[in-house]
Amino acid sequence: MDSSLLEVWQAAASTPFRPAVAKDSQFFIAFLLLLIGVAITGFFALNRSFINITALGVPASAAIAAVPQPLFRAVASSTRPLYQLLRTISFSNKVHVQLQEDGIRNIDHGLGTAFLDKKLFTSYSLNLAEDEPLPNFQITLPALLETLQIFGAVDVATRTQKAEQDPYRSNLRNYRPDAFSNHILGIGGTCSLVYVEEGGQFNIIIEESGVKTTASLTTYLPEIPEEIPFDRENLSFKIIMQARYLLDALAELAPTGPSRLTISASKSQPYLSLSGAGDLGSSSVDFAKGRELLETFSIQDRWTQTYKFDLIKSSSEAMRIASKISFRGDAQGVLSLQFMVEVEGGGVSFLDFRFVPFITHEDDEDEDGQDEDEDE
Template identity: 30%
Template sequence: MPLSTQPETGDDQYILVANLDNVRNLSNILKAIHFKDHATCFATKNGIKVTVENAKSMQANAFIQAGIFQEYTIKEDSVVFRINLTVLLDCLTIFGTNALPASSTALRMCYKGYGHPVTLFLEEGGVVTVCKIHTQEPEDTLDFDFCSTNVINKIILQSEGLREAFAELDMTSEVLQITMSPDKPYFRLSTFGDSGSAHLDYPKDSDLMEAFHCSQTQTNRYKLSLLKPSTKALALSCKVSIRTDNRGFLSLQYMIRNEDGQICFVEYYCCPDENIDEREP
C-alpha cells in the first residue's frame, strides 16, 4: 500500500510531515544544489527551502512548494534544521535512481522538532525502508539582501542557450565576466583562459531570449569555481532568469519542471569578484 494512503499512525508527534508519490521529484531538485555536504532546511506552510553555501560568497536555494507534495502538514510557523545533504540524497536514492516511472519510490518524511532526527519512510514495490538522519543546530545563513527594487538588469533565457555557452567557455579562466547592457553587446559572457580571451554574445532579439530588461551597462566578474555548481541546476532547467543588482551581485534563477510537470525553482546568488569600470570593446 503506498505510503501516502497508509493510515496516519502517531502523526500527532510530528511537527512536519510531507508525502511524495515519486521521490525523484525531490531528489533531482536537491542534486541541483549538492556541492557541499551540509544544508539548512527552512519549512513553512508554503513549502521547504533548502540552502547550501560556499565560502561566504555564494548561496544556492532550492524551493520545493507545498503543492509538490501529495500531503504536507506543518504545525509551527516555521521549522529550521541543518542536515547532511549527502546522507539525505543517499537515503532518497536507496532504491536506485534509474527506476521506471511505473515503479517510482514513495516517500513519507517526518520530523518531531529540535534535537530529533528526520525520519524517512521509503516504499517501492511493497518494500519499506526506514532511514533516520540526525539533524544539527542550524547556522545563520548569508543574507545577500538581493531585492527586486535594486535590480538594474534582468534577462530570461531558454536554458539550452546557456548550456551551449557553458560548454564552449574556456574553463581554464578563473573568472566569468558578464556584461549586460541596453546597447550592444546586450548580453556578453567572457572568459580569460590559457588560450586567450573569448566572448559569447546574445542579441536582445535572439530566439533564445524570452525577456530583456536592461537599464544600464554593467560589467562584473565572478569566480568560475563558484558558478560551476550552478550548471547542475542549468542541466535540469528549461528557463533561467539572470539578474544583477546595483552592487553587481548576481542572481541565477532556474525554472525546473519535474516528472509530474510541476514547476520548482533553484536560485544561486554570487557576489562579484571584482568590478570592471571600463567597458570591453
C-alpha cells in the same frame, strides 16, 4: 363412531387453535430472529464477552489516541523531483532546512536555494502552535541524496551516469520517466519524510515493492546563513532566456580554464556577452537581441561585472534541468540566476542562486570609461 371421539370433535370446534404469532407476521418475525442470531454469532465469534471488549477495547483506543502527532510529515509518490532539485545545491556537506507551511526551503551556504513546494507531495502536514517558530535544522546533504536514490535506484543511477559523462550535457528529458521507469511499469511506492520533534532525527521511510526502508538522519543545530542581499527594486538589467543557452555558453568558455567570468549587458551590440581568460587563452560568447534567444531584455545602463568562474559553473546542474532562467543584476553588482524547473505532474519549481562580484578598483573603472569614450 365412538361417542367419546365425537364429543372431542365437538368440543374442539368450539375452541379453535390460535397461534401466538399471526400468520401475516410469521415471515417477518422469523427473518428478524435470523438476523439477531447471525449478529450474536459474529459478535462472540472471537470468544469476547462484553466485559472483555470493554477491558481491552477502551485501553487500546486510549493508547492510539495518546500517540503524539509528529511535528512534520510529508508523503511523496516519487522522489525524483526532490532528488533533482536538491542535487543542484550540493555545494557543501551540510544544507540548512526550514520547514514552512507551503513547502521545504533548503539553503546551501547562502549561494543556492531550492524550494520543495508542498504540491510535490501527496500529503503535507506541519503541526505547529500559533506562536511557535518554524522548525530549522541542518542535515548532511550527501546522506539525504543517497537515501532518496533508494527509491527507484535503477532509474536515478542510469540518469546520473549519463549526466556525469558530460558535465555540460543539456537534456531536458534527462530526469523524465522513460518506458522502463517504475512509474510507467506500475511499480508503486511511497516516500515519507518525518520530523517527530525539535532536535530529533529526520526520518525517511521508503516503501516500494513490498520492501520498507527506514533511514534516520542526524540533525544539527541551525546555522542560518546570511542571504546575499539582492535589490529587486533597483535592477540594472533583466533577461529571460532558455537555460540551455547559458549552459552551452559556459561549455564554450570552459576549455580555456578561466578563473574569472566577466558578464556584460548593454543596450547596443553585443547585448549580452560572457568572456573568460585562463592559462590556455581567452574566449567570449555574445548573444544577439533576438526573440528566439532573449525572450525578455530590459536594461537601464551598461552593466559589467566579474565573478569567479567556478561559482557560476556550480549552478550548471540547475541549468541542465531547468527550462528557463531569469538573468538579473542589481546596481551593487550582485548577480541573480533564478531557474524554472518543470517537474512531474505538470508543476514547476524554482531554484535561486546569487553571486557576489569581484571588487572593481578605481583604475579598472577609469579604463572602462576610456574604452566607452573610444567606442563613442
